Amino acid sequence: MRILYVEDHPELRETIGMLMEGEGRTVTPCASAEEALALDAGDPFDVLVTDVSLPGLSGTDLARQLLADDPQRWVVLCSGYELGSHPTQWGPNVRVLLKPFELEELEQLLTSIHTALAAAAG
Template sequence: MNIVLIDDEPAVRDTLGEHLEEEGHRVRTAGGGEAGLFLLEEEPADLVITDLKMPGISGLEVLRRVRERWPATEVVLITGYGTLDDAVEALRHGAYDFLLKPVRLAQL
């Protein structure tokens, strides 16, 4: 599976990215929403995993843009600051899932 992983925390990108690669997936990482969308413009992905709260473009905005431009791409939002309202909004906008940090690797 071709995955784009977007998170402003390098440790999260490194840990999740390495785990997903060990599982046989191709992973491209970005430190923010703009950079992640640029990666998708270069080559669409099967799955986007994005942090909810980031400087610049939020994960919800990434979700909205992915749904518009690449409707077949699934989006999973992750956050350390999630509320039930955030989860409902993400799912209402078409997110595949909403996970709280620290993400257990088995969840992916």
């Protein structure tokens, strides 16, 4: 499972990026939505994990652009504030993780996504 992780805070990007690495998972960290779009363009990632508040293009705008190309795409929006049910209307595989989150929450979410991707691949 290839994860594209977008976080503009350098320490968080490094720490959370390393913590998401694991068996069958590779993480590509980047600092902006614009960089994420460029990285994803040639070879789409399995999962987008993005901070909502980013300089320039926001994480929600990034998610919407990627979901426009593939509505079945897995997206995890990390936000310090409640987003309500709005993002889940963008696609069946959109999840919201409220900050500050426990590492166990993130791990459980990534494990469930990995399981769903494996089942879909058949």
